[in-house]
Amino acid sequence: MSELEVRQLRYFVAVAEELHFGRAAERLGMAQPPLSRAIRELERHLGVQLLERTTRQVALTPAGEVFLHDARTALDAVTAAGRRARHAGQPTPSLRVALKADFDAGLLPRILAAFQGEDAALPVELLLGGRGEQVPALRDGRADVALLPVPFDDRDLDVEPLMTEPRLLALAADDPLAARSSLCLADLAGRSLPDGTPADRDGRPPTTARIQTGREQQPPSAPRGRVAGTQPTSLDLSKIFNLIELGSIVMFVPVSVASRHRRLGIAYRTVGDLPPSTLSLAWPQDSRSPAVAAFIRTATAVAKTARMDAQTDAETPQRAMT
Amino acid sequence: MSELEVRQLRYFVAVAEELHFGRAAERLGMAQPPLSRAIRELERHLGVQLLERTTRQVALTPAGEVFLHDARTALDAVTAAGRRARHAGQPTPSLRVALKADFDAGLLPRILAAFQGEDAALPVELLLGGRGEQVPALRDGRADVALLPVPFDDRDLDVEPLMTEPRLLALAADDPLAARSSLCLADLAGRSLPDGTPADRDGRPPTTARIQTGREQQPPSAPRGRVAGTQPTSLDLSKIFNLIELGSIVMFVPVSVASRHRRLGIAYRTVGDLPPSTLSLAWPQDSRSPAVAAFIRTATAVAKTARMDAQTDAETPQRAMT
DNA sequence: CTCACTCATATCCGCACGGTATCAATGCGG
DNA sequence: CCGCATTGATACCGTGCGGATATGAGTGAG
Numbered sequence A, B: 001m002s003e004l005e006v007r008q009l010r011y012f013v014a015v016a017e018e019l020h021f022g023r024a025a026e027r028l029g030m031a032q033p034p035l036s037r038a039i040r041e042l043e044r045h046l047g048v049q050l051l052e053r054t055t056r057q058v059a060l061t062p063a064g065e066v067f068l069h070d071a072r073t074a075l076d077a078v079t080a081a082g083r084r085a086r087h088a089g090q091p092t093p094s095l096r097v098a099l100k101a102d103f104d105a106g107l108l109p110r111i112l113a114a115f116q117g118e119d120a121a122l123p124v125e126l127l128l129g130g131r132g133e134q135v136p137a138l139r140d141g142r143a144d145v146a147l148l149p150v151p152f153d154d155r156d157l158d159v160e161p162l163m164t165e166p167r168l169l170a171l172a173a174d175d176p177l178a179a180r181s182s183l184c185l186a187d188l189a190g191r192s193l194p195d196g197t198p199a200d201r202d203g204r205p206p207t208t209a210r211i212q213t214g215r216e217q218q219p220p221s222a223p224r225g226r227v228a229g230t231q232p233t234s235l236d237l238s239k240i241f242n243l244i245e246l247g248s249i250v251m252f253v254p255v256s257v258a259s260r261h262r263r264l265g266i267a268y269r270t271v272g273d274l275p276p277s278t279l280s281l282a283w284p285q286d287s288r289s290p291a292v293a294a295f296i297r298t299a300t301a302v303a304k305t306a307r308m309d310a311q312t313d314a315e316t317p318q319r320a321m322t
Numbered sequence C: 001c002t003c004a005c006t007c008a009t010a011t012c013c014g015c016a017c018g019g020t021a022t023c024a025a026t027g028c029g030g
Numbered sequence D: 001c002c003g004c005a006t007t008g009a010t011a012c013c014g015t016g017c018g019g020a021t022a023t024g025a026g027t028g029a030g
Helices: A006-018 A021-028 A034-044 A064-087 A108-117 A134-139 A237-245 A255-260 A289-315 B005-019 B022-030 B032-046 B062-089 B108-116 B134-139 B237-245 B256-260 B290-315
Strands: A051-054 A058-060 A096-097 A124-128 A145-150 A157-166 A167-172 A251-252 A266-270 A278-282 B052-053 B058-061 B096-101 B124-129 B145-150 B158-166 B166-170 B252-256 B266-269 B277-284
Touching: A006 A021, A006 A034, A006 A064, A006 B062, A021 A034, A034 A266, A034 B062, A058 A064, A064 A134, A064 B005, A064 B062, A064 B237, A096 A134, A096 A289, A096 B052, A096 B256, A108 A289, A124 B096, A134 A157, A134 A278, A134 B158, A134 B277, A145 A157, A145 A289, A167 A237, A167 A255, A237 A266, A251 A255, A251 A278, B005 B032, B005 B062, B022 B032, B022 B266, B058 B062, B062 B134, B096 B134, B096 B290, B108 B290, B124 B134, B134 B145, B134 B158, B134 B277, B145 B158, B145 B290, B166 B256, B237 B266, B252 B256, B277 B290
Parallel strands: A096 A124, A096 A145, B096 B124, B096 B145
Antiparallel strands: A051 A058, A145 A278, A157 A278, A167 A251, A167 A266, B052 B058, B145 B277, B158 B277, B166 B252, B166 B266
């Protein structure tokens, strides 16, 4: 029993995702026959049939399903090893923090400032990605720690909740709903959210959260912001707000985001049954870096004081903003 | 940037563990020069120096340290993928439960019986291993679920506590300590436990529990029991009890184990400041098997009723056994 | 100073992986 | 019912890479 090789895993994942040897081979930049042979060799090696193929279609066997899943996580682990080693070898290592632009509950500046005072502090590199890019970045070694709202697929990750804040509905100021005195989720049936999902599905964590892979096939041209230093540039949030202003989409945003993006043409409204958003800190379970530990400590401390501040501010009730 | 390969990971781990190219090559069943070349190629590929070598000694760089760690978990993930696929392909899949022989708090028979009534039930295969073999078995796909006392290195694992029970000191009946009216941990200074550690270190979870790898270099001839069906055979506990009887070691055992191993020549004594033992259920975080889910459900249910039974039994106070 | 030890370099070789050409099976349209 | 297009499998060949052997070079011990 020699040993499973990464190449075989990559090949199998490609075929299992495409369910088509030709397309998979093309995606892998190779010809189809050696791919067929490699898969057959893999199956022979495992002694298990992974794919059910006729000359007209390819399907996964149950064993193939579980292998697809495990192969993906194994591939992630391998690339994470490489990436983290590369990063650790840099002459000036940095702490890479992944977050969705602006979705930091307003804590980031304070966290970064406090962090720089720590003994184990490192230069911070911010990775601003879209919704759902933080977790893969943590898993494959591109990021050391992430700020993101729960829930998410937290396999292999440790999580620490930082702060819970209510969310508002951002919509066009001339939207009929903006004139309504009170709203609930049901009123949003049919509306679109920035990521294309219908509005009335949001807010309820999918029941399969712990099961879904969290690593959907991403188009090769997916935009990915990468900003060094502590100068976050708002990736594409401006475009999203443009779309909101035009009335083509609506969006749920934490109040901290709303307060930073007040503009004519956009209205914020409370939605009665919209669950709040909890910003969390996440990092790889096996992180042994003192810088990560220090960041976690400072971030939780900052969040704690922020929560206490919010407590005292609660006397001043907030109105809906226009 | 082609791609990291499993072979390179295996090579590096071998060298990093041996800190000696010659021995590492021997362990890998190959000659030394190609190994040197492979490592140099790996470093060139990563653009990072992993090893500091003079002609007289080899040492890990900081980057090498983190890569060693990540490479190990990546290798585990790869072999787990292979093993789980193999297992999933079996015509009659089974649920593989890892535990240390007899350390089931007496719950196992009831759990197994209840489990067989479940819809998703499968034939159960018990993997009886020594202390600390359960976690690696879960990680590399040899087991689907494990019964083991906390604390342990739970990276990548989900954990559910089942039952906490006090522990007793097992020692030779003619041991001077057996005559003492009361004992505390300090009295055991200098005594040996079955795994060779001094007795006065046990009971306090190592502070590095979440950090240590949990996968020490195991000698290739390490005994590993594998028993099919529901007929657990006591692996080597009898030998341990022999040693206890001879007075060469002492051992902390949960009361459930003690009650199953009363014998002449062995005395059980309470130790005042000996923390109790909590038996837990652990399984890979990404387990999607309905059989595992069913096992978890039944096990927790059985444990709950067992706890309630213990509650009612608490009226009958327990005496120290001889 | 010399020897033993250990990692690096040089060179050769075999094979495994990938490519091209082709076959075989299956579904579909006329 | 018969081609034809589609798609996976088979056959065969060439090459690059991984491994072996031989040797060199640096270094610590006695």
